[in-house]
Amino acid sequence: MATPKPKPQPKAAIIIPHYNDPDRLTRCLEALSRNDLTGVEVLVVDNNSPQPPTDVQARFADTRFVVETEKGAAAARNRGVAETIAPLLFFIDADCVAADDWVTKAHEVAPTADLIGGRVDVFDETPPPRSGAEAFEAVFAFNFQNYIEVQGFTGSGNLVTTRKVFEDVGGFRGGVSEDLDWSTRAVSKGYRLIYRDDLVVSHPSRSDWAALRHKWLRLTQELFGVNGNTPRDRAKWALRALAMPISAVVHLPKVLGSDKLDGWGEKLRAAGTLFRLRFQRMIWMLRQAMGQSI
Structure with missing residues (x-):
């Protein structure tokens, strides 16, 4: 054989x-x-x-x-x-x-x-x-x-x-x-x-707020893991946290002018999700900077 x-x-x-x-x-x-x-x-x-x-x-x-x-x-x-x-x-x-x-x-x-x-x-x-989550992810x-x-x-x-x-x-x-x-x-x-x-x-795309929140909770935990844990690192992380609402304002024109979204309804839902998510990330990051779990 x-x-x-x-x-x-x-x-x-x-x-x-x-x-x-x-x-x-x-x-x-x-x-x-x-x-x-x-x-x-x-x-x-x-x-x-x-x-x-x-x-x-x-x-x-x-x-x-x-x-x-x-x-x-x-x-x-x-x-x-x-x-x-x-x-x-x-x-x-x-x-x-x-x-x-x-x-x-x-x-x-x-x-x-x-x-x-x-x-x-x-x-x-x-x-x-x-x-809102799908529209946010599209952008x-x-x-x-x-x-x-x-x-x-x-x-x-x-x-x-x-x-x-x-x-x-x-x-x-x-x-x-x-x-x-x-x-x-x-x-x-x-x-x-x-x-x-x-x-x-x-x-x-993440289909709803719960899925999008879960994604960004995981990413925030992982990103803090590579940020460093010294007092200086934590202070820098806190400053990044406080900049989150500002970043939402900066990115708002990108949402409103996006050709990936169909009509003002999707644009407004994406904008609302943008601000909601950035404020949520600010809270998470400030807690991390203070040594608390999220």
């Missing part, structure tokens, strides 16, 4: 952290299946979901599923890297939808820099009209070009890098804003970070 040929080693690995969201994971994998996956390993790292995605796993037989019991997307992404030997690493989140040419573009852009962050478009999962969510070209970091929901870079920088760290922390560490080591508008995924 002939010995079966060993499978060729993958040139790239797509790493998808997942936790208890099988419908969106299915949508993510369906979108990836429309891409050219030649030489690419797709790896889902389930973060020990209470309901394991067994139905999804059965449907996508060519996708590899592993379980990471340590909680957090950072641990899941690190496990994904450890599970593959592919030299190229493509990161996407389970609730994202890749464009049909996302993998092809990822291969094209990989040689151009050490870290490449792409565009993240926002779409609504509910029928119109938009809620402000996922401005990766600003993150990369102005603030000097990128997210990991649409990220291309190499194993060599990842191993030199080290893994993602939990308990902080892991995207900001990891890409900032990479840039500080001299690695080049660029933005590519043609590397596109889409992400659903």
